Amino acid sequence: MQLRKKIRYILIPVIALVFTMSTAVYYNVYKDQIIANKLLSLDDRLQNLKLMSQYHLAYTKSFIRQKIDSKEAFLIFDVIKQGKEMAAPYITQLLKRFVDKQNDSNNTTNIVNDFTIFGFDKEVLFYVNTRDPFAQAELKKQTEKIIDKAAVTEPDSDKLFQYYYFIETDSEQKFSSMNIIEIFSPFYLTSKPTYNKNDELYLIQSEINVDFVKEEIQRIISEHKDYMSFTFTDKNSVTNNISVSGTPLINNNNGLYESTFETELFEVKFILDERYFDDILWSIILKLSVLNIMLIVTCSFILLMMIDKQIILPITNLAKSIKQVELSDDIKLKPLSTKDEVADLNESYISFINKINNLASNDALTGLSNRGSFNKKLLLIDNRTTAQKHYLALFFIDLDNFKHVNDTFGHETGDQLLIAFSQRLKKTLRSQDKFITADTINSIARLGGDEFVILIDGLPTLEVIENIAKRICALFNNGFVIDNNVYDVHASIGIAYSNDNSDSGETLLNQADSAMYMAKRDGKNTYKVFSPEIEAEIDHEKKIEKEITNALAKNELFFVFMPAYSAANLKLQGYELLLRCPALSKENIGPDIFIPIAEKTDLIIKIDMWVAENALARLAEMVLTNDFCGFISVNISSRSLKNNRLYKHLQMLINKHKINPKQLELEITETCLMPDDKKAVASLTQLKSLGVKVTLDDFGTGYTSFSQLNNYPLDTLKIDRSFIKNLNKTPAGKKPTLDIIFELAKVYQLEVIVEGIETQDEFKHVRNLGCDIVQGFYFTQPLTWQSVIENKYQLEQG
Amino acid sequence: MKYMLLALFSAILVAPLYAQEVKIYIWDHYISDQVVRIFNERTGHTVKQYLYDDEVARDAILVNEQAGKYDLILVDNANTVSYTKLGLFAPLSALSLKNMDHNSKKSRASCGGSGVPFAKGTMGIAYRTSISPKKIDSWNDLLQPPQEHRGSTMMLKNDIDTVAIALLARGLNPFTSDKQELKSAYSLLSSQSQYLLAYGHPVAYVTEHGSRSKLTMAALYAGDLQNLKDFTGQQDWQYIVPKEGTLFFVDCFVAPAGKPVLQGTKAFLEFINEPEIAYMNAQDMWFSTTSQSALEKASAEYKNDTEISPDKSVLLRSYHYRLLSREQVVLRNRIVSMLSTRE
Incomplete structure (x- = not known):
């Protein structure tokens, strides 16, 4: 899965969960508060309605009193009192107090809908309707009752109150109008609370403008559409005192909230269905959900964008760069300038690649x-x-x-x-x-x-x-x-x-x-x-290698046999088998040249194997044919000492030919042995375990000291021919090196062979020394196999 | 020194024994400064003008017995007769003014026994000719103003005249008692209010606002046109008497009852009724004089001006003020009082 997708799968659910939980917690915390606030606000409005009503009533009373106390009203009563004709200007001037819009008290809403001054004889003395210029004065039933009551009862029985209030309902028993009656006399202050019936009294009947109450109620009801209603109850009474009371919204446990608005004349009951809040809460839930989703989407988008830009993009860029580096050797990763984990990763990758490059190269x-x-x-x-x-x-x-x-x-x-x-x-x-x-x-x-x-x-x-x-x-x-x-x-x-x-x-x-x-x-x-000389030399060696390889393949190699005699009686003791390659022999190239060349390659191993196999076959034939009881010695390369193939091969051949191993001598050159060469020692010891004899060839040319000789499992020491040649160069009176080597060999109880004897003097010297076995052209040239098998050189020479 | 003494002497000679201040409650721009100056020079008395700009305020003063603060009050002929009946005015005819006869018979009749005629005229429409291409020639143009005049039109607020304009527009008798006709007039007036800049006297408005005046059309009494031009600086004002006809009015000087008429007052009444003075004032203030003798001295320009002398055919469809019953006055008052631009 892509990193981008993974982050999306992780991040979006977490953001969604966190926001949704927060929203749920928020909703639960504020749910009750929302209901409480709503109720409080509604209650405030209902309370306000009551206060406004009280205030309006008080203001209406003051408004009416102000009209009665006005100069214009005084003139009217003066005209009435004087029995003069009531001329239009008196009336119009008082009218202006009510309806003239240039008068501040009239310029907004009317305080009263109408205003009539009655005499107690029911005569209309003044009438104004603030809405309809053509309206006519009307003596309402409740007003008439009060006038009639004043007329019929005994003069002193009871007093008349300054104010009376009543309401009218229409045919459907719904609230229609609120009325105030004020009784006054021009002879008293209008603030007088009670009057005697025989005072010169007038009566004002006025319908109070309560439109704002009706409108507010309608507003409240319509704002809580379908969930709020009100009932209006007419108490069918006339009262001289009016007070407004009520109760706040209270849940009556039937799923309804009730509030009352009550006066002596009527009662209004407001009923609010609590399901109203469900609707509000649902709309809040809806809004919160939408907000929640918007927040989740916005937040996720911003976060993903930032993660994409800040993290994923650098990583993908790095990945892209790495791919390019993989595809092309020329492009190299460059260090990033930022200081973050991606830059670290980049650095690590660069160093990793460098390391791999280092490892590879x-x-x-x-x-x-x-x-x-x-x-x-x-x-x-x-x-x-x-x-x-x-x-x-x-x-x-x-x-x-x-x-x-x-x-x-x-x-x-x-x-x-x-x-x-x-x-x-x-x-x-x-x-x-x-x-x-x-x-x-x-x-x-x-x-x-x-x-x-x-x-x-x-x-x-x-x-x-x-x-x-x-x-x-x-x-x-x-x-x-x-x-x-x-x-x-x-x-x-x-x-x-x-x-x-x-x-x-x-x-x-x-x-x-x-x-x-x-x-x-x-x-x-x-x-x-x-140089070209080196090149020539190399070519030469290559040629020799080739000839040997050919000879091996064609089995053209052969031995010549160098007889070895006892120095004491010159009896034949055995033969040293010398390897010859016919093609090389023609060019006078002997083993002294081609063996070292072969030693550079594995060719020498093959030669050693060939030598071992053929030498033992010859020995077996010699024993069989001639009852040969002497020894044969063969040269073994140092390379063969390094593995045990030769050992196994010889073991196999000895068994095969049923040869007495003592008749076999293995010659190794001194230069093959390095000082303290434990491996060589082990190898020689192993070979010697076959019962064969081991001869150290060319002794004196290497670095082997006599003390070391003791460490090698040697039987015979073959002194290098150079020491024979140097015999006549030895200054008079000095002991030749040959003699010294011989004496030391004897100290180590080794048999000594001296090879390369070519003159009688040399032979005499060696014989006088007490040397065991001698070889050399002085005695004979190397023999062919034919000569050996025919036993022609069973030496009996002197 | 000699000249100074001479000046002092002549001043004493000219001045009456008691130089008095005549307090006059009157429309603005109705008496020329020149006339006031000459009166003072000639009699030593001075004139102090107290100005009103609507009849409502004036009538309140008359009824509230505050009228006694003034020596002379200018009242339209209808109210002169009405208030005389209530005994609010002194009987000026008892003064036997020798210059009274210069006034036309008709005007003297209109002002009755307690009034001295001063000016007469028609009621019409003043409008700015540059505002709308619509020809203004009907009261309906005032009641339902053309688009360009809406919001910049003024309407008189006067019990008789306001209702009369609506009745005239409907082709009805402006002094009708028919309730249905009055209701129709009320509805016409009510619908007009939404188009109005204000109710009231346009001269009062332009006096207050001057060149910043928004007014483009108004109901106006003849004689006030020059004031509109002067105060606004707008020369495209024109006055017409609508084709439906109009009301004639006569303005009369009255003196409040229960207060002696001063010598200065009597002197002023004599002075203002001198034909030369009456013409000087009418010409200065550009209104139609009630003085027959003054008219005889008047220039052709004055005589032929439409504002001063309306078209004869229109005059045929016009009405003189008539005394209405108390109920009719009250009803008209109720109607007009209800009107409001609801500012």
Whole structure:
């Protein structure tokens, strides 16, 4: 699932939940308050209605009194009193007090609807209708009753009140009008509360304008449409005092709220159905829901947009960049300028990629480039098109004797040595030559094991190239020192170069390799620059390898047999089997040349196997044919000592040919044995366990000291022929080296063979020494198999 | 010094023994300053004018017995007769003014025994000719103003005249007692109120508002047109007597009852009725004089002016003021009192 979708699935439900819960809590908290507020506001209006009614009544009374007390009214009563004709101006001037709109008290609403002054003889003395100029005065029933009552009762029986109030209802018993009657006399103050019937009295009948009450009631009812109603009850009474009372809205537990508005004349009851609030609350719920949804949508949109912009977009951009990087080698991730986790991720990714790149292209141990990376560099050389004025040099370095360090001191030390060498190599290259810069070094690589290569471009002269090689060799002067420990390790350096762009990278590498090989052969801690001579030498070796391979394939190899005699009586003791390759023999190339070449490759193993197999077959035949009871000796390469194939092979052959193993001597050259070579010792011990004899060949050419000889499971020491040749060079009076070696061999109770005897003097010297067995052309040339099997040289010579 | 003494002497010679101030309660712009100055120069008495701009206020003063504060009051002939009957005015005919006879017989009859004729005229419509292309020639144009005049029209508020305008517009007798006819007049007047700028006398309005006046049409008494032009600075005002006819009025000077008539008052009445003075004043104030002798001296321009002398055919359809019964006066008063622009 996409990150964007995931966030949406997580965020939107959470926002929706939070907002919905908040809305629900808000609704619950405010629900009761809404109802209470609504009731309070409604109650206020009903209370206000009562107050307004009271105020209006008081104001009406004051309004009426003001009219009666006016000068205009006084003139009218004066005219009546004087019995004069009531002229129009008297009436119109008083009229203006009621209806003239230029009078402030009349300019808004009328206080009263009409106003009539009656005499107690029911005569209309003044009439005004504030709404209809054409209306006629009317003596209402209740008014007439009061006048009649005053007329019929006894004069002193009771007094008349200043005010009377009554209401009229229409045919449907609905409120129609509210009336006030005021009785007064021009002879008293109009504020007089009661009057005697025999006072000169007038009566005012006035319909009070209560439109605002009716309208307000209608407004309240219509605002609570369908849920509110009112009932009006006429008390059918006339009262001289009026007061307004009432009760607030109270829930009567039948689902109805009731409030009353009551006077002595009537009662109004308001009834509010509590379902009214359901509607209000529903509308609030609806509004809150809509608001809720809008908030959820808006909030989600904003949050998602911000998350998208701030988080997802950078991540997707990063992902896109990474994909591009994957697709193309040229594009690299760039660090982000922001300081957030995405930037961290970017950084981590960059460093991760760098690490992977390093791992892929660098050697884990030394940090130098690895073979793969170096090969890429080599390919780049192939792609160079323009001719170069300067040199491109490839150094192939092989550490001599490194294996020995590994075997002797352990791999940890070996690794340390490789690391130290790598560091010193880099330092040497970079710090000491003005011609070498970071740009010119194309690569310093470890190809594996103890092999290193350096590829440097832009070197001006061959001399500079050789100086570099010398400096590298100098690192090993007096051994390689790490932490005060000296290791006997050296460098063999092969150099190949090009300044004409004609050679491919691979060619250069091969050339350097060849040159290195030559350097190694020439001696330790030296370098060789590849040359045509080296090339020729290599070709020559290749040719030899080829001939041997052919010979092996065609089974053309053969032995010649060098007889070995007892020095004491010159009796034949056995033969040393010497290998011959017919094609090479024609060119006078013997095993002394082709065996070392074969030793460079696995060819030598095959040769060893061939030698073992054929030698034992010959021995078996010799025993069978000639009752041969001497020994044969064969040369074994050092390579075969490194695995136990030879051992198994010999074991098999001995069993196969039912040979007495004591008749077999295995010769190994001294140079094969490195000092303290435990593996070689083990290998020799194993071979010796077959019952065969082991001879150390060419003794004296290597570095084996006599003390070490004791460590090897040797039977025989074969002194190198060079010591025979040097016999006549020994100064008079000095003991020849041959003699010393012989004496020491004897100390170690080894049988001694001396080979290469060519003269009688040499033989005499050896015989006088007490040497056991001798070989050499002085006695005979090597024999063919034919000669041996025919037993022609069963020596009986003197 | 000699001249100063001479001046002082002549001043004493000219001045009466008791120089008096004549207090006159009158419409604004009815007596010319020149006339007042000459009166003072000639008699030594001075004139102090107290101005009213509607009859309602004036009538309240008359009925409330505050009229005694004034020496002379100018009242229309209808009310002169009406209030005389109530005994509110002194019988000025008893003064035997020698210049009284210069007035036309008709005007003297209109003012009765307690009134001295001063001016007469018609009631018509004044309007600005530049406001609307509609020709204004009917009372209905005032009662249902053309669109351009709505909200800028004024209507007289006077018991008799206001109702009379509506009755004339309906082609009815302005002094009718028929209740249905009056109801129809009331409904016409009620519907007019929504189009009105105000009720009242237009001269009072322009006096107050001057060049900022919004007024474009009004019911007007002849003789007041010049005032509209002067106060507003608008020269496109025109006065017409509507084709349905009009009411003739005569304004009379009356003196409140129960108060001696001063020498100064009598002097003023004689002075104002001198034909030269009457014409001077009528010409200055541009109204129709009741003085027959003055008219004889008048210029052709004065005589032929439509405001001063309306078209004969219109005059045929017009009415003189008639005394109405108390009930009719009261009813008309009720009708007019109900009218309001509900500002």
